[in-house]
Amino acid sequence: MPALFDDIQIGQVVSLGEAPIDAAAMAAFIDSFCPGWTSEQGCPDAMIYAIWTRLDAAASAEWPQTKRVGVDALRWAKNPPAGELLRGRMTVMGKDPVGEGKGIVIAQHDLLDEAGRLVFSCLTRSVFAR
Secondary structure, three states, X not given: OOOOHHHOOOOOEEEEEEXXXXXXXXXXXXXXXXXXXXXXHOOOHHHHHHHHHHHHHHHXXXXXXXXXXXXXXXXXXXXOOOOOEEEEEEEEEEEEEEOOOEEEEEEEEEEEOOOOOEXXXXXXXXXXXX
């Protein structure tokens, strides 16, 4: 991707890029938003979600995606430490045409750690131009 709705294939896997968990950013995030959390516990869930959001926004900026209509089934599998490099990917799970000019794409998004283990996943529904 990027691709118009009709060119997207079910099962297609798209890289969302990579992002390290910066130690200073994590410390600031914990201080601001996670009272009681310590850096020894790893990256907080909310920061993991923010990292995925940033990767997804950057990767999809040039796509013919016109609207994100849902993010659900959020799952956090682990809290990696500062310094870990996270890799994002999106897998197209389904698609449904909606009229002549657009369609809905259902996708699973994953963040993986350096060893390829799942850190975070969610499902999205997005409108794509045809």
